Amino acid sequence: MKKEIILGYEVERKKIKNINLRIYPDRRIYISAPLNLHTDYIENFIRSKKGWIDEVQKRLDNLPKSTELQYVTGEKLSYLGRLYELEVNNGNENRIYFNNEKFIMIIKEDIHELKKKIVEKWYFEKAKVLFPKIMDKYLNLLGERTEHLSIKKMKTRWGSCNHRKKYINLNLELVKKPIPCIEYVVLHEIAHLRHPNHSRDFYHHIEKYMPDYRQREKLLKEYRIY
Ligand SMILES: [Zn+2]
The missing domain is CATH 3.30.2010.10 (Metalloproteases ("zincins"), catalytic domain)
Structure with missing residues (x-):
């Protein structure tokens, strides 16, 4: 196995028939190419995929991080080792209460930072x-x-x-x-x-x-x- 950098991407040469391109959830890119395939051909391949790569990476960047709560209805909050459903409603105040079954949050404005602060408080x-x-x-x-x-x-x-x-x-x-x-x-x-x-x-x-x-x-x- 041999690795080289083509157009800024790491390409692994392997005993395969076609070029493979994979984008991982952590936005890492993996490209593998046949052992004797000409570099020009790989360059062209990468250029032709550039728009798609950028698009997928952008989408991945915008995904919520798995551990980060969005504070939306249906999400679960943990408390003393158990998970309880969160219900978010609009209202005239900013507060949260817990009725032993679920968390009910009332907010004036739907702002992530505000909701996070209410929960942490x-x-x-x-x-x-x-x-x-x-x-x-x-x-x-x-x-x-x-x-x-x-x-x-x-x-x-x-x-x-x-x-x-x-x-x-x-x-x-x-x-x-x-x-x-x-x-x-x-x-x-x-x-x-x-x-x-x-x-x-x-x-x-x-x-x-x-x-x-x-x-x-x-x-x-x-x-x-x-
Ligand atoms: Zn200790």
């Missing part, structure tokens, strides 16, 4: 009530105390702990996960107050208070942070 309000409750439960259980709890969006971690300052951060995204997972993260961070590293003692300490912590950790790993 709702999640934040819920986290602000729930997370401290779980924290208190485990702080009492372990006989520990913290100076500060903050809830914020984090890209790569579910939580963090500054054991010297006794600060704990929890990822807002946790509010979308099942409560047993939130409890595990809370206990994990509280356990860091005593054991800053992920030592064997650290996990023994956790296990004392949560014998099924491995299952909860596994369940959490099935959810991606995005």
